[in-house]
Amino acid sequence: MLNAGDRAPDFSLESDSGKTVSLADFPGKTVVLYFYPKDDTPGCTREAQAFTEALHAFTEAGAVVLGVSRDSVERHRKFRAKYDLGVTLLSDPDLTAHDAYSAYGEKTMYGKKVMGTIRSTFIIGPDRTVKHVFSGVKVDGHADAVLALVRGGGAPEAPRASASTTKGAAAKTAAKAPAKRGAVKAPAKPVAKPR
Template sequence: MLNAGDRAPDFSLESDQGGKVSLSGLRGKTVVLYFYPKDDTPGCTREAQAFSAAMSAFAEAGAVVLGVSRDSVERHRKFRDKYELAVPLLSDPDLAAHDAYGAYGEKSMYGKKVMGTIRSTFIIGPDGVIKHVFGSVKVDGHADAVLALVRGAGAPAPAAKAPSKASAKAPAKASAKAPAKRAAVKTPSKTAAKPR
């Protein structure tokens, strides 16, 4: 599987929305490319629904989301229509893109080694370089984790400062009220031991 810092291989795949989609045609945009095993299976459905629900948020962050599987375009359309999916689904029947990204190979399923699609997601920068790789993806919460990274790894830093200011004020208020509450509950001997 490819790693962050690698140049993302180009691809040109048929889409459920008509025509072909190529990575080179999306140059200048952040691309979230996720590989999934099969249309209309429980995990793949939840993953597609989660990405679809977050499509407007990804668009606001300047990112395009694309799902890729071996399924035919016709099957993709049935899958899309059944669940009202918004994410474009690309068909890779000969595994060309899967192989290029290392998203097909040996994996463990129910304790057995099998060959198949490795559920994985690649965040590709506007310059065509891979910024982050999620390998062996767990579906639940995955779309949110990807969106957080697309919005910028630096985003948590300001968020970390904001709570620290609030927490700096909070202890002062809490400490002023806490002894009064404790005094009402504790025995006189204990409260007397904590005069201020």
């Protein structure tokens, strides 16, 4: 398994445009290399669309985005045309790049162990070292997390509060909260009953 700080393996794969694409083709650029299981499936389509929507921002940050799957170049072309995708799609039918990046192996699907593509993303710096690895990617929000790292920030995460912090915050909120309508307050002084 590749880790941050490792040298990124080079590759030469045919793209959806019919050209051979290598890591060496992008000197001075950050390369976002993502592996996905199959064209035109729900998760893979959402992932490709999310990277496409953020493509301008990646370009502004000095990065290129490359998607890799085992699908043929022809299937990539149909996938790109159907969803108007902007990312470059690379065909790796022999799993050479998958194996080099440990993006193929045993995984669990519907409770069963199977061999297949492990949805993974690698951020590769201009010096060709791996800067960040995402393995077992969850599609929703992933492109935004990758973009945040490419821009030099941390991956966005939902804030997590400890149980004690949560209880303390709840107590403060309750203390500051106005009384609900219809709530009966105890009178400050006894009220004399009318005769």
